Amino acid sequence: MRDKLPPEPPGSEVTPEKLYVRRREFLKNAGLFAGTAAVVGGGLYLLGMKRTRPMDGFVPDAGAVDQPVVPAQGLFSTDEPRTPYEDVTTYNNFYELGLDKNDPARRAHLLKTRPWTVVIDGEVHKPWTVDVDQLISAFPLEERVYRMRCVEAWSMVIPWLGLPLGKLLDRVQPTSFAKYVAFTTLEDPEQLPGQKSPVLDWPYVEGLRLDEARHPLTLLATGLYGKQLPAQNGAPLRLVVPWKYGFKGIKSIVRITLTREQPPTTWNLANKREYGFYANVNPAVDHPRWSQATERRIGEGSRRPTLPFNGYADAVAGLYSGMDLKRDF
């Protein structure tokens, strides 16, 4: 015979069958619990992910500007803290590159901003079709630190680079018939995939009255924070009208046409009741669905009061004397 088998454990040490079965049951239930919780939590998380996501450590690339810059001062600057570059370049409304705020930054690479031709025509004595770099180098580059107030009730402070639109208009010499300036964004659904969906009428168009366009505050921006304009901010050429809601600041402009009649504007076409031609920042005229009395400055916790003409009333209110701004909003 071989060695004896080890002694059987005493009955007191044997796990009762009931408990042994319960342990397996417990492990099975724990597994099902964890699996279901993960599926439910993960599912809800992904559902929410579809909406505006913060972008971690995203650094958009923007080229240096090799032109002397006239620094901003007086009316053209502000002491208010500037909105961080990362926020300015990742929180954008540019539906041609997507509807969520950070879609434009994600898809910026799709838009080829060079070479780029700009056509200036219509009621002008000297129509001009020009390469954008040639256009930019034809004028002194100016820095402008402006507040920007979006119609959605948030705001930023942005140090732009660009050329006053008035200087460009002086060069092309508007005729005496010119009363308005119409702007058009590039139309190319391959580069601007948002144009494949009919959420707005494409291409995006905007317009100003000639006196608004010639106002010294009105800027054709070509850069921000001392660098070239990133595509998501409307490169290579975008309009900045600091006393108007942000949607007036048409991006990626290919055509500037002087007209006799008031030109159509995209958001006004989309919803006449909610978005007027003038779109001057006005805390006294609410958006039909939300208040315009206050705004959230990006990076700040509590809301701050919105100022008439976005704080530029002294400089621009005269443009609208005699007008009913509640009617012509």
Add this chain to the structure above:
Amino acid sequence: MASSKLPWLNPAIAVGGLSPLLLLAVQGAQGQLGANGIEFALNQTGLLALAVLVASLACTPLRLVTGWTWPARIRRTLGLLAFTYTAAHFLTYAVLDQGLDARAMAEDVFTRPFITVGFTALLLLVPLAVTSTNTWVRRLGFPAWQRLHRLAYVAAVLGVVHFVWRVKKDVTEPVLYGAVLALLFAVRVGEALRKRRALARERPA
């Protein structure tokens, strides 16, 4: 079989369902919600409130169509979860967005339809959350309790309207939720008609 009790099911729904809210709170406290964190938190809590509310309304239609019984077991948990997200959504608005400015909030609630419908949906969900216990089912009697809890459908419709009026232009997502809701409602109406016909057949002529 013990698994017919599915003891893990409701805890799993609760823990899984609350985890995105917890994550949001942690990320928010660390300032990791992007340029406009408050808007982000509002969008997230609002969307998940509607999604979970619609899920809670899907339980009975799912049971009717498939014959499964487990959807009925998680209905209350989903309903309470939807209320939790709705409350979180409102608190984000009231405390973080409006800074508890009572005048501004009253103006919103009474003069802006977009806020009025959202706020109404929240109010409708309060009695449903309160009467979600077995004690309340007994106290009200099941038929009355059932009638009261049909308000969940009204709240969900108001939630969809709130969502549609919230977006600037693209209504695809809110319309999708509206379509799901309509489908669920159609299943309920179909079932009610089928029951009524069955009852009519049984009744002696």
